Amino acid sequence: MNMNDAPALTADAGLTIAGKTYNSRLLVGSGKYKDLDETRLATEASGADIITVAIRRVNIGQDPNAPSLLDAVPPSRYTILPNTAGCYNAEDAVYTLQLARELLNGHKLVKLEVLGDEKTLFPNMPETLKAAETLVKDGFDVMVYCSDDPIQARMLEDIGVVAVMPLASLIGSGMGILNPWNLSLIIEQSKIPVLVDAGVGTASDAAIAMELGCDGVLMNTAIAGARDPLRMARAMKLAVEAGREAFLAGRIPKRFAASPSSPMAGRVV
């Protein structure tokens, strides 16, 4: 076969959430950057289409006299994903997202996170489930930061959320994926997108999440806290793409036995 006859690889169809398809499977946070310029440049370098914003911490128009994040990452170019970072109960989380909907002209796609305590920032699942139920009934499209427990993930799916986002490890810890087996159980059972959220430390963590079959990865600290955030943003973009390609290609099974790279059949001498 001539090289020019090589079959074209089918492009990845993209990440579909709540009926909308995004080219990039990498979602990024907007916190922890040195300034808005660095936020803008790193977000661009990541290739992300969706950027999440902590409504309680970041100015997106609440204070008209302060610089707005939306000048750096304009909603004309990015999908802004308001989140409830800093909320420790369902009531605060619901109120925060209702406020976000006002500020963003009826925007429906949101990220719910209800935290358990300040030490672990682990999700409080009973409060998360309660808030998810209220928000879904109120017409929101809810993506949910959750524990890597397949039963809780299924309960969220039954409530009608549009994506589950189990943590890889503690927020900001950079510890990577601590329980790939639990993630696999969630991926296997879910009919909605599964995105790893929190704990990614470097590019290989993102690639592993995608190789496991995650639909996407959300991260903040690994990029914003890197020595060179722009370069790390690019590394994460490439890692997510490489991991997805490897997942689609299908890895060889691991086996504890050698197998020669050059077959012996038909050997010349």
Ligand SMILES: CC(=O)[C@@H](O)[C@H](O)COP(=O)(O)O
């Ligand atoms: C749930 C949550 O808050 C995460 O989305 C966080 O923003 C990202 O976690 P990392 O900073 O560990 O990537």
